[in-house]
Amino acid sequence: MVAIIDYGAGNIFSVKNALDRLGAESLLTSDKKDIESADSIILPGVGAFPAAMKMLEESGLKDVIITQAKRKPFLGICLGMQLLFEKSFEFEEYDGLGLLKGYVDMIPEKELVIPHMGWNKLEYLNASPLLDGLGEDEYVYFVHSYKAFCPDSEICAYSEYGSRVPALVSDGKTVFGCQFHPEKSGETGLKILKNFAALAK
């Protein structure tokens, strides 16, 4: 069972729709017990960093996530990926979950169209089980104005937009994050989600 954390942010149904399509059992939940008993966890989210962190803090989910993400496969998507880092500078400096090293800040290139919206190509850096079966010419769908600044050792795949945009990050163990939306990235995204769901088995 994949627990999809529902904390009032984002189009969480699309993540569930994608897992349904893959035949992976999932549950939309904000209940700590469900998160603790799940085989793996997905943290979705769109919106602003401070607001999302405040919701996780106030609901008491922050501590549960930090504990559980070290015990079983955990995937943050879009804002959910950004929340994995130590802090963000979106609107104000705000602490994240600290599961990955690095911080989140605005895409720095002033000449670019912002948000980084659309399909961009994955460039591979470090091996990851989530990239199993992907080819050389894989595109995924991004929508974001802030990006992660983190060590290369955490980057499994990136896309070029002015400079490197960390696309798939990981601690090399149980924690994964996608800046793009795998649930909206066609067959490529479904493969990545399938690889993630398979980790729990």
Next chain:
Amino acid sequence: MLAKRIIPCLDVRDGKVVKGVNFKGIKEVGDPVEYAYEYDRQGADEIVFYDITASHEGRGVILDVVSKTAKKVFVPLTVGGGISTVDDIRNTLRAGADKVSVNSQAVKDPQLIKDGADIFGSQCICVGIDAKKTAEDKWTVFINGGRIDMGIDLIEWVKRVEQLGAGEICLNSIDTDGVRGGFDIPMLKAVCSAVKIPVIASGGAGKLGDFADAFLKTDCSAALAASLFHFNELTIDEVKKDCRSKGIRVR
């Protein structure tokens, strides 16, 4: 490098596709879910449903279509037409849309853009604009499907729209729409240089090379077409092949 997007738009009335041929493999003629699935298969980068249902009661029907499509199609889905309140935006996103496109109502009530962006995030607020040339390098904004001239300067309006928090602009030229002579290059150029948010070119695609032309001559991020794809005169795959052969990056 970010790929240029090719976006088919489906006009939907009372839950049925208004015009279009019967694609091979489509079970029920006029079923938007089947059309969206076919476009996804052809390589569409996003799908737009434009709801032209006249009655307010009809809104429930498009939401049902959106929810069914979102279970079958795993590329971004935008819904436009008839969205006039924050509740409309919320209901449309809840049904499974990734973005909404607001047009006439945003001109009448610009606060809708700000409220939508503040509550749901800029990424899901696309502002649709119908504009027409009035003088050299001068365009004004129209509403109600291009019927009413609001006398608002296009460039001032796109800057305002960006400031209010829109994530994207879908720019439709009334002058080129339906003429099939290509997208409105001067208008697109002017808008792309006025804002930093992505601009979708709309209105005027009539042949294969028109898409590449818009991408080569302007900084638009995407190009949208309706009837060209509905009537199967061109497939999305053919358009992408043409773009690729001209050095334009597409998925």
